[in-house]
Amino acid sequence: MKKILTLVFVSVLGGIIALSAYTFFLNNEQIVTIEDGNKQPSFLNANYNAKTTNVLNANTPDFTLAAENTIHSVVHVKNTSLVTGGQTLQDLIYGRQSKQRAQVGTGSGVIVSPDGYIITNNHVIAGSDKISITLNDNRTYEAQLIGTDEKTDIALLKIDAEDDLPAIEFGDSDTAKIGEWVLAVGNPFNLTSTVTAGIISAKARDLSGRNSQSFIQTDAAVNPGNSGGALVNSTGQLIGINTAISSQTGSYIGYSFAVPSNIAKKVIQDIIEYGDVQEGILGVSILNRNSKEALEKGINEIEGVYVSEVEEKSGAKKAGIRNGDIIKRLDNIEVSKFSDLSGYLKTKRPDDVINVEVLRDNEIKSIPVKLSKSDIISVDFIDMELRNLPQKFKKETNINEGVVVQSNNNKFLYTKLGIRPGYIITGINDIPIKTVEDISDFVAKYGSNAQDNIFKLEYMNTRLERKEVIFR
Incomplete structure (x- = not known):
């Protein structure tokens, strides 16, 4: 129990x-569960700034001031030209003349002085019979064409306004850096100015394949109506005139190109002061780094440009630059390709002195060179650019007289005679043509009527076969 x-x-x-x-x-x-259920999440306050956000804000430029300083300086440009339509069957039957109609092209422009000077592209106003300018405040004026330069695609216009206009400030395009933020400002559709942003992708770009251009390349969106508009830096200074896009469709697909402001400024100053562009010539020929000769010499990967020939009577020859020198720098501008060199020279005039830094025998030498006038080397003649025969060519062919056709925009000579780059003009009216000086003498004698006074032309084709044609 x-x-x-x-x-x-x-x-x-x-x-x-x-x-x-x-x-x-x-x-x-139960107590633990209740306490967890009443606990609130840790949200950040709306005004909290993480350290990474502060860094991004510090490095991202504020474009509002640059845009405000620029948009009123960019204008809409309208180009009106009269074109003749094709003849209809009725026109032929009744003997009527083809009707003319107005054709309109548009683009943008940039006010560069308070008294009404405006920069645009030459291709925007080419062939115009009438040019009108619409300001950002919608006032419209008829513009006068002051001058153009086809090589740089720059044109200068002038309007007369009642008061001072909001002119843009020029910047120094030589100091612009790859990766620097820029704004592209245009007035493409007469809807007041528009702004896009990007960075500088490259400098001294050549789209022609002839090393004759020196564009600033950007990834800021630029469409055809923006041609002639402003490329500005983050402070609103003009560093380029938007000119071209790289596209197969005619619309922006990633890259755009601008004439550097230093070149554009020099072109318009020349047009105002001299009536045309003054070209300063260094007087050297540069070996193409991709050529067979460059590969054979082992200089296809050099830093700089290789001097293959120095022109007689040029500033370079007088200063002592030699064949085989490698040009590394012009003044404070580094030279790695020919478009670097040609782009900087486009900002200079005859008789300007520049410091040329060359590599010779593994030593760097600084040589001051006084630039020459372009007519000692090449000359424009009846829509052709003619150049003295290179010394190397003379030695190889034993041809010592004549001038070579560098480019030909003379439609008659091209289509009727087939004269194209590489042909050599050897005589005009039984007068031997030895150098471009003989061409200059002929132009001085006949002026703008030079072509009308040519009755006989002697030349050689690219196979060096001699030809002659009599026009009367």
């Missing part, structure tokens, strides 16, 4: 202990 009572007591005591433990742990678990 005693054992039974003891067993019952132990069982009851165990039950009490188990129930107490269960109640204790259950209550604690």
Whole structure:
């Protein structure tokens, strides 16, 4: 009996202990759960700035001031020309003249002086009979064409306004850096100025394949109506005139190109002061680094440009630059390709002195060179660019007289005679043509009527076969 009572007591005591433990742990678990349920998430305050955000804000430029300083300086340019339509059958039957109709082209322009001078592209106003300018405040004026330069695709216009106009400030395009932020500002559809942003992707770009251009390349969106508009830096200074896009569709697909402001500024100053562009010539020929000769010489990977020939009577010849010199720098501008060199020279005039740094015999030499006039080397003549025969060519062919056709925009001579780059003009009207000086003498004698006074032309084709044609 005693054992039974003891067993019952132990069982009851165990039950009490188990129930107490269960109640204790259950209550604690409930308390924990309630506390977690009432706890709020840790949201950041709206005005909190993480360190990375501060860094990004510090390095990202604010374009609002640059845009404000620029948009009123960019204008809409409308070019109206009269074109003759094709003759219909009725016109032929009744002997009627083809009707003329107005053809309109548009682009942008940039006000560069308070008294109304405006830069645009030559291709925007080419062939125009009437040019009108619409300002950003919608005032419209008829513009006068002051001058153009096809080589740089720059044209200068002038309007007469009642008050001073908001002119843009020129920047120094030579100091612009790859990766620098820029704005492209245009007035393409007469809807007031528009702004796009990007960076400078490259400098001294040549799209012609002839090393005759030196564009700033950007990834700012530029469409055809933006041609002639402004490329500005983050402070609103003009560093380029938007000119071209790289596209197969006619619309922007990633890259755009601008004439550097230093070149554009020099062109318009020349037009205002001299009536045309004054070209300063260094007087050297540069070996194409991809040519067979460059590969044979092992200079296709040099840093700089290799001088293959120095023109007689040029500033380079007089200063002592030699064949085989490698030009590394012009003044403070590094030269790695020919478009670097040609682009900088386009900002200079005859008689300007530049410092040419060359590598010769593993030594760097600094040589001051006085630039020559372009007519000692080449001359424009009846829509052709003619150049003295290179010395190397003279030695190889034993031809010592004549001028070579560098480019030909004379439609008659091209289509009727087939005269193209590489042909050599050897005589005009039985007068031997030895150098471009003889061409200059002929132009001085007949002026703008030079082509009308040519009755005989002697030339050689690219196979060096001699030809002559009599016009009367």
